[in-house]
Amino acid sequence: MRTTLDIPQKLIDEAMKITGAKTKSQLIKDALQGEIDRAKRKRLIAKKGILDLDMDLDILRDRH
Secondary structure (H helix, E strand, O other), X not given: OOOOOOOOHHHHHHXXXXXXXXXXXXXXXXXXXXXXXXXXXXXXXXXXXXXXXXXXXXXXXXXX
């Protein structure tokens, strides 16, 4: 999908230098994926102590 964005060139240059991204497209894809991953981790951490994982590892591992 093509999209036109107004991103400061200095920001793009610095991000490409730091990340080693070869193209602007790859830089943006990696940045978006990183944000998605961080948001998912944050949601999981927020559930700490809330989820009840009542499972028996021996049963899960098929041990008798």
